Amino acid sequence: MTQHTPALRLEGIVKTFPGVRALDGVSFSVLPGEVHALMGENGAGKSTLMKVLGGIYQPDAGRIFIEERETVMRGPLEAKAEGVMFIHQELSLAEELSVAENVYLGELPRKRFGRVDWATLYARTDAILQKLKVRFDARTRVGELSIANQQMVEIARALTVNAKAVIFDEPTASLTDAEKVVLFDVIADLRAQGVGIVYISHRMEEIFRITDRISILRDGAYRGTLETAATDEDEITRMMIGRSLDLSRNAAAPDLGPVALRAEGLSCGHLFEDATFEVREGEVLGFYGLVGAGRTEIAETLFGLRTPTAGRILLKGDEISLGSPVEAIARGISLVPESRKEQGLVLGMNCRDNITLPQVDDLTAGPFVSDGAEISIYDQYRDRLAIKSPSWRTPVGNLSGGNQQKIVIGKWLSMRPEVLIVDEPTRGIDVGSKSEIHNLLRELAKQGYAVIVISSEMPEVLHVSDRIVAMYHGRIMREFTAAEVTEDGLIQAISGLTGDAA
């Protein structure tokens, strides 16, 4: 690193969304020939920062420099023209087209009369593929490739331009160990060519293996940059979490009732395997892991949305089989789903009707739904959850994220469930509502509900849970009690580093 002109430099980037300051003056720079890790919890602002860089979001304040030249990114095409390339976690390829067409999409080499110059196209693409040491050629249809190989196509796309900076967003999420080695070789090549690389990942092992420096974001703010060689996991974790959490609340053994729900050796294909856990009445059981670790799939299985391929589910000691959410609900299992807008709410429907939706059959007077019964349920949960809405007639789509989430929670509380499963209870909602919902979850446990909380945010899972199950790649790696849990231990468990623990 003899050069000192950064390939890419961000200065004081601010981005706010209604109710959330997603980025609060973030500055950070990548030198040519450097692999620079960007770390932070889910929700810390990494994705927002990358979307600002890619021109998908416009920053409210702050500046972007490419080789110290100030640049305004108005869209993805402009980012590409500036030599900033993205390898996304979610692939964006046209499956019906060939590898070559995908790699040069939008800029296919032409002959006269606008005909595609196939020979040149395939030759150029094959040259790039050779560098990547892959075992498919330019003519292969992308739909036939494995996810890992599709990712290689994305990388090939990044190599078609004279890239100044390449951003890898969780590139190894779906790769096998052998494929990772190839990826790391590619990154080493790019670095040798003087490209600045931003590497976003949660996996400590990879961070220590390939990066030069590490920048850390927390709650939308820049927290500092570390030299990889001069730091350790503890320091990184502390900077990511940023506070020592008060867990004393849970140290006093809560009044636990009998086991409400138990899963034994529960599996669903390769989504998750051999999951055994139980939750008692009066207890909050936390599930922590990376996105894709299988937590949501477990919740969906307990709610009858997926059929387990092995294992059993016991509710209050009796084995049950759940063919649909209708059956799960009848047995007293409720799920506040991960995605409020897609799965939780009918946005055009009013607040009251959303809350009463699962029990509308039981709220009748004669053949008709009883207005009075519905309004009294709405009023009850509006007061209990402090839902702020102008009236029950207001469409839920008009409420803030926090109030929408309270509507979903109210909907399921009003069913008086035996087991309440809450998947990502505070995703995308403001800080104030966040702590209200955390307190509510604790309160519910105190009232004797069995609560399962799934979260990608470590402070959240530490704050609300009595016990925490850590998942990695579809498996439960370890279970922690509130007394024994440490942030390091959790991070190691969900990164697959705890070979010895069990």
Place this chain on the structure above:
Amino acid sequence: MADTALKSTAMKSVGGLLARQGILVAFVVFMVGFALWNPRFIDIDNVFGVIRSSAILGVMALGVTFVVIGGNLDLSVGSMLSFSAIVVLDLHENPAFGPALAIPAMYAMTLALGALNGFLIGYLRLNSLIVTLGMLSAIHGLTLTYSGGQNMDIANQSETWFGVFGRGSALGIPVPVLIFAGLAALLGMILAKTPFGRKVYAVGGNGTAATFSGIPRARVVFATYLISAFCVATAGLIQASRTMGAQNTVGQGLELEVLAAVILGGASLLGGSGTIFKTVIGVLILGFIQNGLLLAGLEFYVQFVVTWIIIILAVWLDIATKRGKLWSPIA
């Protein structure tokens, strides 16, 4: 300054009224405008004539309203109407049936077609546009096979009570209008007031959320197609009874007029919104527009073009209101 503030408040409340009751406002403006131009338009006989001739379309639109709010389409209603009219006339003439048995038999057969739609769309999760477009043509073929291509007529029209549904009247009101009004009241109550109605809105508004709320989506969608078929059977009965005879193609093209009425009433093609009352208004607007064009001396055929224009305008305004802008190219 105070003046502009006042004006902008007034503008806002006008805008709000238009957004909430745009269709009613448009209806009133249209009626007043046309009446000023040609007073015959609001002649009481003309008004009743329009309502009576709208009844068949209206009854069909009531059923399609359920399907559309549930997030699907039903393009098979036109040829299903031909089918039910031909079947009921044929069985009426069949000595083994007679009118008293012909009617329930026709209802059963039409409901079976609706059940097939509902099964394919609800339980096999096929696309409703494709299924009902296919059914449009399949039922047409079925009707022709059934009739051997012959028109159906009732031979002794003076000896049957069958004409009561299309030609009769009670308290001075034509029976088709009574049936339309009665069915609108009944289905309006079901949609607005019953748990089933609520589920139709939920399934059309956000099907995934409905599943996550324990609503059996397939069953709800299936039921909307049964309701649609029931309404078509009723419309077919009125049609057959009024003319005491029918061609194999009597319902041809009605599916688009029905859809135009439903959309004009303000039901979103995306599902989850609309009401029976609004559909009734949509039906009347369509009826009065077509009547107005005839009074204006335009050829009957012009109404096909006008119906298309109305569909496009209604869909455009619906989408534009949601997007908040009229001009919105694919980006």
